[in-house]
Amino acid sequence: MDRERPGKVAAGVIGALVVVAALLWLSGVVGVPDAGLEHNSWGEVDDERIEILTTVWIDNPNPLGSESDVEYEVELAGVQIAAGSETGVDVPPGRTTRTFSTDVDAQQIQPWWSRHLSNGEVSTLVVNTTVHTSVGPFPVSRSDTYEEEIDTDIEGALDRGFSQFEGSYTVDTDAPDWTGIDPTVEVENVTARWGEVTNETSEMAVTVRIHNPNPYPIPVPGFTGSVEFNDVPLADWTADEVELRNVSEDALIDSGEAEQRTFLIEMDNGNLPEWFGTHVDNGEYTRVVVSGSFALTVDGYEVTLPPGGPGITCEFDLTTSIFVDQESGMSFDRCQ
Known part of the structure; x- marks a missing residue:
């Protein structure tokens, strides 16, 4: 019995302390x-x-x-x-x-x-x-x-950038067998929208309405371009890497007709972590650069749209406010 008394005493002391602590807490002292x-x-x-x-x-x-x-x-x-x-x-x-x-x-x-x-x-x-x-x-x-x-409005930036292709383009071929015939292509409307998005890829659908005013059919133009965030390439494609939606690559646009073509561009999401690091390091700021050009071949002669240059490049500023106190959004800078 004597051996049990110290244990009982210790338990009693602990119990008393718990009661005291509870009373102090309930009374507001603690x-x-x-x-x-x-x-x-x-x-x-x-x-x-x-x-x-x-x-x-x-x-x-x-x-x-x-x-x-x-x-x-x-x-x-x-x-x-x-x-x-x-x-x-x-x-x-x-x-x-x-x-x-x-x-x-x-x-x-x-x-x-x-x-x-x-x-x-x-x-x-x-x-x-x-x-x-x-x-x-x-x-x-x-x-x-x-x-x-x-x-953000990255889709809006891509849409505005690719809309710069709209216009009528006539190319002087200077070719003997094309005497008096200069091919003309009228790009009436260009839109860009996000398509299917997964963890691995982001699909971008660029839809173009093309009018053929020539007295002969023309092929569907090939589409080449790139998208960069802070110099990190998120998309870089050539004409043979782009899928056409619901139409074959060798389809023609008849004389006097206007047809709509949708190019499906696949962006590789694997570079996103690298871009996100640059975005944070720049104070949640990203320089978005969108570039592109169209090209088609008529009777062996390649026509580039816009003619006489590497294409169109548009630049935008993307800001976010995750942990930086600033206004988030996308603003247009310039196209050239």
Whole structure:
């Protein structure tokens, strides 16, 4: 019986302390720490990592310090692009802030891009933070969530860029067997829209209405071009790599007829993580460059549209406001 008494005494002491702590908590003598999200920012960016800095505030109303465990995660369009945690964080009395570091998961950039495009180029940014603190024997958790809508208009930029092809083009062949006959092609309407989007590829459908005013049929023009974000190639295609929708490549446009042709261009999403790093490193700014040209062959003579040059190049400025306080959007700069 004597051996059992120390154990009973210890249990009684612990029980008494729990009761005292509970009474102090209920009476307001011992306060419950509060916590929330202070702000987020980009940290170090290099070829290997994109750092996110998450700062939380913790308000400890008690005269003695404590320890907390912190969890945080960042989502774009429902895709978790970063997450981290810290245990045993010292929390002194009063209000303090702590900054925690985590890296963007580069493998999640492509899934985010796919959802972003599929959702009309709109993504919801969600940052969740949770702070776990023990008040005596009682665990307490405080959570905070920050949300913001991120939107872009890359489709609009591509559409405006490729619309610069619209016009009537007549080419002086200077060929003996074409005496008095200069081929003319009228490009009446060009539009660009996103097609099927997966984690691996993004399809871009460029639809062109072509009128043939010549007294002879002409073939469907070949389409060559490229799309670059901050000098990172996202698409680079030649005429033989482009699929025509619902029409054969050797189809002709009869004299006096106007027909619509849709070119299906496949963008490789594999370069998106590299681009995203440059976008963040530039303060969430991207220079978008869209280039392209059409070409067709009539009786062995190649006609380039626009004639006499490498094609048309248009430049746009893309900005976002994920962690940078600025207006997001796409603005046109120039075409040449």
